[in-house]
Amino acid sequence: MVKTLIFDWGDTIMRDYQLDGPMSVWEKVAWIPGAEEALLKLQQKYTCIIATSAAHSDTAEMIKALSRVGANTYFSMFFSQKELGTSKPDPRFFRRVLELSGAQAAESAMIGNIYEKDIVGAKQIGMTTVLFNEQEDKGDFPDADYVITAMTDLLKIF
Numbered sequence: 001m002v003k004t005l006i007f008d009w010g011d012t013i014m015r016d017y018q019l020d021g022p023m024s025v026w027e028k029v030a031w032i033p034g035a036e037e038a039l040l041k042l043q044q045k046y047t048c049i050i051a052t053s054a055a056h057s058d059t060a061e062m063i064k065a066l067s068r069v070g071a072n073t074y075f076s077m078f079f080s081q082k083e084l085g086t087s088k089p090d091p092r093f094f095r096r097v098l099e100l101s102g103a104q105a106a107e108s109a110m111i112g113n114i115y116e117k118d119i120v121g122a123k124q125i126g127m128t129t130v131l132f133n134e135q136e137d138k139g140d141f142p143d144a145d146y147v148i149t150a151m152t153d154l155l156k157i158f
Contacts, residue, residue, distance in 0.1 A: 004046060006051050007049065008110075008111065008117075012032060013071055015030045024062075024068065029065060040074070042155070047077075051079040053081045059078050079097050088112075089120050091124045106126055108127050109130055110128070110130070115143070119141065128145050130146045131146070136149055
């Protein structure tokens with residue numbers, strides 16, 4: 001039974017406009033459509049964590065960016081590659097997030113938008129995986145337990 005939901009950040013929770021520098025200083029920031037609606041309900045039943053491999057932001061910068069849209073309030077823990085010392089898709093990234101959060105792989109789900117980065121490594125360590133395929137990219141995603149095209153679809157799974 002899933003107890004912990006671990007979310008990617010860019011283009012999963014907040015739109016990644018591919019601008020220079022950390023998202024916390026970008027002129028424009030925005031939620032992914034449906035993410036706030038889903039988190040409002042999910043955080044009542046699950047521990048929600050955010051874990052990113054963003055190159056321009058450490059954990060403090062990520063929290064600042066999330067705060068700009070009020071997203072920080074939905075997460076109990078925040079992790080970035082800068083502090084973890086490893087990045088996705090390395091299974092060590094996911095193991096370290098679980099270790100630091102006290103969560104178990106079999107009771108955790110990883111939700112992310114990039115199959116190779118967010119899904120493959122998480123599946124290798126035994127997590128449930130949800131690919132957020134907003135662009136409806138065609139392909140085979142054997143390591144994704146679920147493929148969704150809208151963040152509100154999470155409410156049908158969890």
